[in-house]
Amino acid sequence: MRPVWLASRLAWRQLTHQPTRLASAVAGVVFASLLVFMQLGFHDALFDSATSTARAIRGDIIVFSRQSETTSRTSGLPRARLMQALADPDVTNVTPVYLGQVIWKNPETAVRRSIMVLGADPDSGVFALDGVSVAAERLRQRDTLLFDIQSRPEYGPIGERVARGATTVEVANRTTEVVGLFRLGASFAADGNLLTSDVNFHRLVRDRTPDMLDVGAVFLKAGANIGQVQARLQQLLPDDVRVMTRDEFIASERAYWANSAAIGFIFLFGVGMGLIVGFVIVYQILFTDVANHLSEYATLKAMGYTDQYLLAVVFSEALMLAVLGFLPGLAFSWWLFGVSAEATFLPMLLRPDMAAFVFALIFAMCAASGAVAVRKLRDANPADMF
Amino acid sequence: MMPAIKIKGLGHWFGNGDLRRQILFDLDLAIAPGEIVILTGPSGSGKTTLLTLIGALRAVEQGSLRLFGRELHGASDDDRIALRRRIGFIFQQHNLLGFLSARQNVEMALELDPALQASERRDLATVMLAKVGLGERLDHLPSKLSGGQKQRVAVARALVGNPDLVLADEPTASLDKVTGHEVATLIERLARERGASILLVTHDPRILGIADRIVAMEDGRIVDAAENRQD
Numbered sequence: 001m002r003p004v005w006l007a008s009r010l011a012w013r014q015l016t017h018q019p020t021r022l023a024s025a026v027a028g029v030v031f032a033s034l035l036v037f038m039q040l041g042f043h044d045a046l047f048d049s050a051t052s053t054a055r056a057i058r059g060d061i062i063v064f065s066r067q068s069e070t071t072s073r074t075s076g077l078p079r080a081r082l083m084q085a086l087a088d089p090d091v092t093n094v095t096p097v098y099l100g101q102v103i104w105k106n107p108e109t110a111v112r113r114s115i116m117v118l119g120a121d122p123d124s125g126v127f128a129l130d131g132v133s134v135a136a137e138r139l140r141q142r143d144t145l146l147f148d149i150q151s152r153p154e155y156g157p158i159g160e161r162v163a164r165g166a167t168t169v170e171v172a173n174r175t176t177e178v179v180g181l182f183r184l185g186a187s188f189a190a191d192g193n194l195l196t197s198d199v200n201f202h203r204l205v206r207d208r209t210p211d212m213l214d215v216g217a218v219f220l221k222a223g224a225n226i227g228q229v230q231a232r233l234q235q236l237l238p239d240d241v242r243v244m245t246r247d248e249f250i251a252s253e254r255a256y257w258a259n260s261a262a263i264g265f266i267f268l269f270g271v272g273m274g275l276i277v278g279f280v281i282v283y284q285i286l287f288t289d290v291a292n293h294l295s296e297y298a299t300l301k302a303m304g305y306t307d308q309y310l311l312a313v314v315f316s317e318a319l320m321l322a323v324l325g326f327l328p329g330l331a332f333s334w335w336l337f338g339v340s341a342e343a344t345f346l347p348m349l350l351r352p353d354m355a356a357f358v359f360a361l362i363f364a365m366c367a368a369s370g371a372v373a374v375r376k377l378r379d380a381n382p383a384d385m386f
Numbered sequence: 387m388m389p390a391i392k393i394k395g396l397g398h399w400f401g402n403g404d405l406r407r408q409i410l411f412d413l414d415l416a417i418a419p420g421e422i423v424i425l426t427g428p429s430g431s432g433k434t435t436l437l438t439l440i441g442a443l444r445a446v447e448q449g450s451l452r453l454f455g456r457e458l459h460g461a462s463d464d465d466r467i468a469l470r471r472r473i474g475f476i477f478q479q480h481n482l483l484g485f486l487s488a489r490q491n492v493e494m495a496l497e498l499d500p501a502l503q504a505s506e507r508r509d510l511a512t513v514m515l516a517k518v519g520l521g522e523r524l525d526h527l528p529s530k531l532s533g534g535q536k537q538r539v540a541v542a543r544a545l546v547g548n549p550d551l552v553l554a555d556e557p558t559a560s561l562d563k564v565t566g567h568e569v570a571t572l573i574e575r576l577a578r579e580r581g582a583s584i585l586l587v588t589h590d591p592r593i594l595g596i597a598d599r600i601v602a603m604e605d606g607r608i609v610d611a612a613e614n615r616q617d
Contacts, residue, residue, distance in 0.1 A: 006497050017485030299481040302443060304471035304498050383443040
């Protein structure tokens with residue numbers, strides 16, 4: 001333990017001897033941390049937003065057409081299929097959910113823009129969203145809907161208007177009333193969202209009949225074994241239906257965007273570039289530290305210091321740079337996440353597990369730089385000192 | 387008494403294949419504890435190679451080299467590293483760590499001894515630096531010291547751990563004559579106080595006076611191993 005402490009103290013003294021060099025090394029690590037954080041932040045935010053529709057739907061089990069890949073492009077599922085699920089003794093209730101795109105007219109500018117609309121029986125409680133339960137009664141009325149306050153601003157200042165009282169808008173060429181707000185967020189598939197009753201949904205989306213639903217939510221008795229019911233329903237229902245747990249449903253939505261949209265690759269590429277830049281900067285600093293002190297290191301070897309001790313010095317430097325660079329990188333990223341979230345309306349969240357993961361990456365990056373830089377230590381041969 | 391260094395039939399080669407060239411030929415040499423020996427000879431005579439072999443910085447290829455009774459021929463790397471801790475090295479260049487103060491540089495020689503506490507290391511280094519006349523410069527970085535002062539810090543570093551042997555290679559070469567003589571007599575005085583042997587390679591005729599014995603080398607052979615008549 002003691003030699004490690006002494007080696008790290010030596011590393012610390014070496015690092016802090018030249019504050020400008022230390023600052024540039026730390027800046028490199030800060031930059032790398034920042035790049036990795038931003039890439040992962042956008043990556044997670046886009047996936048979170050991509051699955052926001054799926055996550056908005058409650059239900060112990062989700063029934064989905066096998067022809068549908070994603071909630072943003074569904075092939076309808078006959079309502080009868082969902083009703084069949086009621087035959088299972090553990091199923092208490094089923095709720096059809098309807099999804100569609102309609103044209104919204106900005107009440108201020110009259111610019112038209114496509115918007116996602118979700119419809120279901122307002123009393124079913126199928127939507128896991130803030131504000132929905134309060135407005136259930138009002139959605140029973142004709143041509144009423146809720147507006148997603150986290151929609152992009154191009155739809156108009158609906159939040160302000162609703163705060164002043166109910167506001168009238170034109171949706172799918174119908175005059176409708178926004179009776180409340182909810183929170184869901186923009187996604188790849190939708191710049192904004194509306195929520196309404198199943199009845200009002202079919203008033204807006206004329207080419208759909210109530211017989212064809214998009215997502216079936218199945219609710220079970222308390223204490224029912226979800227896995228067993230899922231297996232029984234898959235057995236019971238025809239093969240054109242996929243029976244998933246809610247987690248599987250969200251995961252399949254996520255997998256669709258990850259695989260068919262190549263988004264995962266783009267962001268991992270960015271993470272890789274950030275790490276390479278950081279690696280090169282840290283390597284440069286460590287390598288010149290070793291190269292400039294070769295005769296001193298050789299002298300230490302002549303005095304009886306082991307190679308492992310000198311390795312410990314270089315690795316300590318690498319890991320100190322990791323910590324010194326990561327912490328400001330974390331703080332700076334925290335701030336930038338807020339800025340980005342405001343600019344993009346994406347849910348940019350810096351979670352503790354992401355911070356831990358990025359620290360692990362930065363740590364590994366610095367350790368790798370150290371591992372390459374210490375190869376120069378072999379040139380420190382005490383026999384050449386005389 | 388067991389000699390500090392006992393060399394018999396020592397040979398050494400450099401290079402590989404056709405370029406392989408013998409540097410040292412069948413050397414015999416013994417240095418007693420506390421004895422001060424100066425090794426002289428022209429460049430390329432093999433003095434420095436001999437010094438690195440005795441310093442356990444190179445593996446012995448042929449013959450026997452016993453350091454403090456331990457055979458170095460065939461010794462493992464770990465054995466050689468352990469033996470180096472009993473030797474004080476002084477180089478032509480001071481080789482001080484530029485980011486450490488004079489005292490921290492001297493303490494580096496003591497940090498290898500796990501028995502010493504931090505306060506003991508500090509005290510020993512302070513006393514040693516006072517002995518080399520740098521008691522007022524403890525916290526100076528090497529860049530704030532003159533050439534002679536830096537070499538004196540290097541002497542303090544080599545001797546603070548009470549080595550059984552001091553190996554010095556041209557310790558005065560980068561110093562002017564007066565400073566060089568001061569450093570040489572400092573090495574002599576401190577080594578004698580501690581009973582350490584010294585093997586010192588030099589071309590500097592002005593410091594030959596400190597030696598008990600002068601050994602001359604030429605073309606890889608010891609040509610003259612006489613008592614120092616100036617003494």
